[in-house]
Amino acid sequence: MAIVEEKFLRVEKSPTEVVKVRYSVIHGDDEGSRIFVIAGVHGHELTGIEVIRRLKPYLEKMNLHGRITLLPVANPVAFSTRQRGTIYDNKDLNRCFPGDKSGSFTDKLAYEIFNEIVVDNDYGIDLHTGPEGRVLLPHTRIRKCKGINQVKALSRVFGTLIAMSPQGVGSMLTSCASNRGIPTIGVELGEAYRIDEYFVNAGFFGVVNTLRYLGVLDGVANVLDRQFILNERHNVKAGHNGLFFPKAKLGQVVKKGDFLGELYNIESDTTERIYAERRGIVLARFSQSVVLPDMTIMSILTVDDCLLNNAVLKKGRYIINHYKNPESLWSSFEY
Numbered sequence: 001m002a003i004v005e006e007k008f009l010r011v012e013k014s015p016t017e018v019v020k021v022r023y024s025v026i027h028g029d030d031e032g033s034r035i036f037v038i039a040g041v042h043g044h045e046l047t048g049i050e051v052i053r054r055l056k057p058y059l060e061k062m063n064l065h066g067r068i069t070l071l072p073v074a075n076p077v078a079f080s081t082r083q084r085g086t087i088y089d090n091k092d093l094n095r096c097f098p099g100d101k102s103g104s105f106t107d108k109l110a111y112e113i114f115n116e117i118v119v120d121n122d123y124g125i126d127l128h129t130g131p132e133g134r135v136l137l138p139h140t141r142i143r144k145c146k147g148i149n150q151v152k153a154l155s156r157v158f159g160t161l162i163a164m165s166p167q168g169v170g171s172m173l174t175s176c177a178s179n180r181g182i183p184t185i186g187v188e189l190g191e192a193y194r195i196d197e198y199f200v201n202a203g204f205f206g207v208v209n210t211l212r213y214l215g216v217l218d219g220v221a222n223v224l225d226r227q228f229i230l231n232e233r234h235n236v237k238a239g240h241n242g243l244f245f246p247k248a249k250l251g252q253v254v255k256k257g258d259f260l261g262e263l264y265n266i267e268s269d270t271t272e273r274i275y276a277e278r279r280g281i282v283l284a285r286f287s288q289s290v291v292l293p294d295m296t297i298m299s300i301l302t303v304d305d306c307l308l309n310n311a312v313l314k315k316g317r318y319i320i321n322h323y324k325n326p327e328s329l330w331s332s333f334e335y
């Protein structure tokens with residue numbers, strides 16, 4: 001049986017006040033890979049927090065080979081104020097790595113997370129969501145770094161159909177950890193402030209699948225036969241304010257002229273039908289009903305510049321699935 005150690009980082013807020021950051025270290029029965037799973041780097045992004053809450057009791061019962069560190073709420077100050085960043089110094093934790101122990105609060109927090117947790121691991125997964133009102137198709141983020149092939153392998157194994165490879169900033173956790181030789185992927189699941197079963201299931205599956213691939217859990221990973229790397233985004237904007245009724249679904253493949261949704265103009269009492277201008281896959285949808293002029297109501301990843309994730313996976317650690325819809329991966333998965 002796994003042994004669970006409950007631990008706290010202690011980060012100085014002022015000479016008399018300390019913020020505690022809880023995390024759990026789950027030790028397997030024997031040696032193996034060491035991996036951290038982190039969420040709540042942005043305090044208002046909840047999907048990953050819930051994924052970790054469900055992972056802990058699941059992993060506690062399993063035969064593990066190696067070690068898993070779960071950090072559910074990396075920035076508890078941002079969480080408790082329902083914000084992306086820290087109110088004390090107005091900093092975004094995901095722009096502060098590897099941190100600075102003599103800097104402001106968020107720099108110290110990054111320093112503690114990086115030096116107490118991250119560097120003592122072999123791999124990492126950083127769970128995020130879209131911002132408020134912008135729900136994102138589950139996808140991974142591969143940032144340019146040392147050992148990028150290992151990051152690409154983790155990305156494939158996580159099980160999303162799409163990966164993006166945006167320009168990273170060196171002070172992001174994924175870039176910083178990967179450049180230190182700890183391959184780490186970013187994952188986007190849903191939107192801020194909400195917990196939705198669909199995205200929690202995608203995240204839970206992805207982490208368990210990764211643990212199987214790395215041999216930390218028994219069993220083999222289930223991967224899709226291909227993962228597409230898409231980066232060119234076409235944003236569909238609202239021409240006026242009004243009520244938005246999206247029709248195209250997240251992940252839906254659309255071609256030029258396909259119906260995306262309707263925008264009702266309150267002033268003229270007319271409804272405008274919105275059509276796709278490019279061929280692509282729906283990456284993001286505005287999830288609220290009132291839109292303002294020039295607001296992005298849908299984002300389409302265009303498929304003209306499509307790359308395949310060509311990372312070679314380790315033999316015997318995975319089986320290929322030919323599902324058209326990645327949801328089939330986690331809905332048919334036996335835990």
Ligand SMILES: [Zn+2]
Nearest residue numbers: 042045128129
């Ligand atoms: Zn985030």
